Amino acid sequence: MSFTGPSVGAACSRTCRRAFEFGRTYVVRPKGKHQATIVWLHGLGDNGSSWSTLLETLPLPNIKWICPSAPQQPITLFGGFPSTAWFDVNDLSEHAKDDMEGLDSAAAYVASLLATEPPEIKLGVGGFSMGAATALYSATSFVQGKYENGNPYPVNLSAVVGLSGWLPCAKVLSSKIQGVDGAASRAASLPILLCHGKGDDVVPFKFGEKSSQQLIANGFGDVTFKSYNGLGHYTIPEEMDEVCAWLTTKLGLDGK
Structure with a gap:
């Protein structure tokens, strides 16, 4: 259940992989005691600002x-027209293939941003739409202990948030984590919050709902799914209030 396209140059050797040049990073410093760092990922065509x-x-x-x-x-869905994107998007359907090279690159970049944080700081990843999909792919990579390309996942996640998104690789998730040492305990204890509007005409509500169900079916034991009547493909204060309350609880923030 994803919207992503096939990896470009799949027939190439490893030496001709796509080159990804990430754009500017914007940082919001904590106003109080620094207890957690979260990488937040925008949607298709947007930027961090x-x-x-x-x-x-x-x-x-x-x-x-x-x-x-x-x-x-270049985005396949746009006929190859370029856009800011964490990975390629081929088709808006549940049967589209995942751009594993793009997902790996994006998730590795997220992890690299978190890897330099102090050891006592709790780490998280969240996002909107395509950013939410990348956040959820990061979550499954963390649970699996590695990316699709075999490289180890280097950081310990304490919270994952996905707004108006979907779960990449949902159909093969069980085969990815089954029998992996420590995967079951990591899945059981990783808090995940998914929020989705019932009026979303870009990423259908059923994709968010099924993503939640797939995670739970694969042993993710701390998944919260919130739905919003009439909400389209955007965020509202009520939803962000939910995110704030959830993060405060799950990360044990003191609010000072």
């Missing part, structure tokens, strides 16, 4: 927000 502006207004003084900008890359 718009979300950093919103996140700065939230009553979460203990969180440092890192808002990177995705690379410009």
Whole structure:
């Protein structure tokens, strides 16, 4: 259940992989005691600036927000026209294939932004739409202990948030984590919040709902799914209030 396209140059050797050049990163410093750092990922065609502006207004003084900008890359869905995107999008359907190279690159970039944080700081990843999909792919990579390309996942995630998104690789998730040492305990204890509007005409509500169901079916034991009547493919204050309350609880933030 995803919208992503096949990896470009799949027939190439490993030496001719796509080059991803990420854009500017925007950082929102904590206004109080620094207790957590969250990388927040924008949607298709956006950049880190718009979300950093919103996140700065939230009553979460203990969180440092890192808002990177995705690379410009050709999007199959747009006939090859370039856009800022974390990975390629081929088709808006449940049967489209995943761009594993793009997902790996984006998730590795997210992890690299978190890897330099102090050891006592709790780490998280969240996002909107395509950014939410990348956040959820990061979650499954963390649980699996590695990316699709076999490289180890280097950081310990304490919270994952996905707004108006979907779960990449949902159909093969069980085969990815089955029998992996430590995967079951990581899945059981990783808090995940998914929010989706019932009026979403870009990423259908059923994709968010099924993503939640797939995670739970695969042993993710702390998944919260919130739905919003009439909400389209955007965010509203009520939803962000939910995010704030959830993060405060799950990360044990003191609010000072």
